[in-house]
Amino acid sequence: MNLPPWRQIKNRTMTSDKLDQRPSAIREAVQNEYAFATAYFDRLTAISTDPAGGITRDTYGPGEDAAHRIMADIAQECGFDLRVDIAGNTYARWETGPGRKTVVVGSHLDSVPRGGNFDGAAGPLAGLIAMRVLRRLGAEPHVSLCAMGIRAEESVWFQTSYIGSRAALGTLPHDTYDAARRIDTGRTLADHMRASGCDVDALRNGARPLDPAGLAAYIELHIEQAPSLVEDAKPVGICTAIPGNFRYPDARIKGVHGHVGTPRRFRTDAALAAADLAMAMDTLWSKQEAAGNPMAVTFGRFHTDDAYHGLTTVPGLFHFSLDVRAYDAVHLDMVEREFHAIITRIEADRNVSIDLGERKSAPVGKADLAIRTGFATAARDLGIDFMEMGSPASHDAAAFAAAGVPMGMIFVRNENGSHHPNEAMEIDDFLDGSAVLTAYLYDRYCQ
């Protein structure tokens, strides 16, 4: 036992009279990974603490590269087979026999600027822990297992979703490599990938490091990016679906700059047009939620033009980004139609022109029902409280689902949201989520 005394005291009492020996052994073995888990997070903190606050592991940049080197080192220290694919994804593999399908347990290792340490990085660690525990307990999986550190999930950098996973699965449109540019450097995705050692030409020519047909399942553990689990006082969530989205990363409203004294009838105020748009979308959202259709609307960038704006100028130019997400493809399509009707109404009412720029989208990803059920059974057996929930955020799991791979996700309670430095996952909760994962892998693949 590596646990300090206070950790042993803090362990939840098992209702052992209702359980056989197996869940208890798994849970104890996973809890013994406490020091391994904290060491992993500490190593990541050391290479990615941002002087401006929080954690920055920039996508296909020095921060993400360093995180992948750490994962590679740990994979080898643990005695797993290390592989790095031509899109830069890092794999710790436990090959159990030739010709067997693989269960991948992964998540991303990049972060938003000044983000948190657990967002993404918890996922590959859960995979490593599950593999370590199953090996230690003498389990004999009839699939190969693999922990995967995925590249380029945070779309803030290249304004594109699931780059690393889709590149590996062969589903990233090939024009993305030259079309997408990193928002801070202005350099293309291809340039950044080459600098991180990737073979962009091979990917563009159809190479597919991860054949979906060879995957039995994709499983991802991730901090919850909302406080639903905190609100309900549950350590673990089981994902029902990942929202699809439509996005306009770089939209503009053009009016006419004018003097602050311009009478109302002569104005074409781009900022008021933007406010009108935002409130119309907010009203639509509110009504949809009331009707039982969960969705989310985010104008992440929403701003007058800093080359022109000022106290005494009617804004003639406004910029915004928009992300709209929902859990049902038909509902999402309906919302997008209403969005376009609102745009048309505002252009007419306010005499502005709205240039939405490039449209991006991601399909809804439904969790595999057998995996969801297996997670729930495992959690009940372990005595770990959980709730089923739609994923607040997008995740690589959606890219695997879109490629036809059965997908499941486990969320871990997180106190202060994500994408900022104050995310606060308890390692206890993380180990509960990892125990559910490990017990599920044991039940499904080791018996």
Added chain:
Amino acid sequence: MNLPPWRQIKNRTMTSDKLDQRPSAIREAVQNEYAFATAYFDRLTAISTDPAGGITRDTYGPGEDAAHRIMADIAQECGFDLRVDIAGNTYARWETGPGRKTVVVGSHLDSVPRGGNFDGAAGPLAGLIAMRVLRRLGAEPHVSLCAMGIRAEESVWFQTSYIGSRAALGTLPHDTYDAARRIDTGRTLADHMRASGCDVDALRNGARPLDPAGLAAYIELHIEQAPSLVEDAKPVGICTAIPGNFRYPDARIKGVHGHVGTPRRFRTDAALAAADLAMAMDTLWSKQEAAGNPMAVTFGRFHTDDAYHGLTTVPGLFHFSLDVRAYDAVHLDMVEREFHAIITRIEADRNVSIDLGERKSAPVGKADLAIRTGFATAARDLGIDFMEMGSPASHDAAAFAAAGVPMGMIFVRNENGSHHPNEAMEIDDFLDGSAVLTAYLYDRYCQ
């Protein structure tokens, strides 16, 4: 006659059978100032063309300083007495006798960044032309006359209204000199004024270069900063009042930054709170206009925080500036009370905190009824079409009115608004406005 042949052809036909000789002589003499006027504007263009487009004459900076030197040179070339006061304002004086009150005809010589050449600078020129014409026609004013180039009217630079005129009149709060900082340089008003040769200490100790008791009137000619005159096809407008305003140059809305997938019930989105505020003010404005209460609402800066905003982040911080203006003090006060009620409602509804920052304000300035009537009589005598109108914009004339000086303003038709490079005043229209001014000065002070 200095006019080229095409100018003579373009002159409007005078309805001379209905008019005596005087209006005709004044109008012709003013029209002969065409070359003088264009030379003046050309000299200003030469020293203030901005490489990024338009005209920049920065307040208490190199651009404004150069404009004042040009005005000083022209005053001396015309044989008027030159004076520069300790706030940096430039005067071309025609002293007609000891102890007489003075009629000041002025406007500002600064501009917004990348603005237009006529906004402000037309006013001192009109004063110079009126004095030149009256002198040439042998008029004998029983007041002294003075053209005044005013400093620091464009509040975009120091976020403060009427600095130059209020400094001269002794009505600028003395703490402004150290409190106000220029938005681009960050240096205090006092520093900038000293660099332009002003005596800030004397001003702060109560020196008052322009004693309101010594002024018979303040008259300002200015381009219209809206297209009302274009719409009504009239060259000249006569001001009824200058709007008062309340302003919050640097307000902030604080919410909580969150992940793009955060469910609605957990969000405190500062951008949606801002949109709610803007739409509430827009609705209030629309209703007030429909009720016959002209006003204007401008959120000139209206933006998410560029250190945090992004496609995948719920905005937790929003910045805005607000200018609200109206022509009636009671109405303006009512609007401000409603604004605060809206702020309170939004803080409660959306769980944000709104920090309005410093409040600035300017009182409503009513034009002197005798001057308005005199302008109208002069315009009718000259056969120049006009309309009465509230000033769209704020002007130094409001500072003179607030100091108890009878005030009048003449607006000149301007095709494309102001505060940007495309302002388009015709010199013909400017000379029509100058003729109204000159005829009024003749009628009121030379007979």
